[in-house]
Amino acid sequence: xxxxxxxxxxxxxxxxxxxxxxxxxxxxxxxxxxxxxxxxxxxxxxxxxxxxxxxxxxxxxxxxxxxxxxxxxxxxxxxxxxxxxxxxxxxxxxxxxxxxxxxxxxxxxxxxxxxxxxxxxxxxxxxxxxxxxxxxxxxxxxxxxxxxxxxxx
Numbered sequence: 001x002x003x004x005x006x007x008x009x010x011x012x013x014x015x016x017x018x019x020x021x022x023x024x025x026x027x028x029x030x031x032x033x034x035x036x037x038x039x040x041x042x043x044x045x046x047x048x049x050x051x052x053x054x055x056x057x058x059x060x061x062x063x064x065x066x067x068x069x070x071x072x073x074x075x076x077x078x079x080x081x082x083x084x085x086x087x088x089x090x091x092x093x094x095x096x097x098x099x100x101x102x103x104x105x106x107x108x109x110x111x112x113x114x115x116x117x118x119x120x121x122x123x124x125x126x127x128x129x130x131x132x133x134x135x136x137x138x139x140x141x142x143x144x145x146x147x148x149x150x151x152x153x
Contacts, residue, residue, distance in 0.1 A: 003128075004039045010134050011044035017141055022090065024083050024103075025050040029073035037071065049079045049086060084113040091118065099144050102137065104129060 011021065021044050025032050029050040036042035052073050079086060083103065091101050101118035105111050106126045114120050119140060121133050129137070 004041070006134075007039075007041060007129075010138075011041065013138070014141055015044055019141055020094070021045045023048040023050070024079060024086055026079065027051065029077050030069050030071040033071035033073075034069065047077065048073065049077055052078045082113060083110050084117060087114060088117055102140055104133065104137070 014021065023032055023036075023045050025048070027050050029048050029052055032048050032050055033042055036045065036048075050073070052075070083105075087101060087103060090096075091098075096118075098116070098118050103110065103114045103118055103120045104123060105120060106123040108122065111120045111122050121129075121136050121140075123129055123133055
């Protein structure tokens with residue numbers, strides 16, 4: 001509960017500064033949206049990009065619940081390219097410079113893939129953003145005239 005409150009406050013602060021938040025995950029869009037909504041955090045994210053439908057196969061749960069969830073994404077939400085290429089397209093569409101976008105990521109290869117494209121914050125312990133990452137992102141948001149858009153896990 002405390003963790004969710006901390007993230008709620010953090011995302012609220014970023015949103016108040018004009019920061020646009022997007023999730024780019026290799027997980028399922030529907031599962032990600034559902035979890036964010038259950039914690040009251042989905043409202044902070046403009047978009048969620050990731051895998052759609054049965055990309056990872058069909059579980060017993062899927063078979064027992066064949067109705068499509070309202071959390072599922074559309075083809076426009078599918079991550080069908082690298083995260084770096086998607087970030088490049090999103091930055092171009094928004095007219096963002098490299099200092100105005102940030103990838104928050106726990107995969108070193110993904111961090112490397114955005115060098116020269118945008119800034120990045122490496123989440124080293126794969127436990128989600130902790131105090132260090134939150135402080136780093138707040139500092140980044142304050143360092144540019146136009147607040148950065150944040151994308152990542």
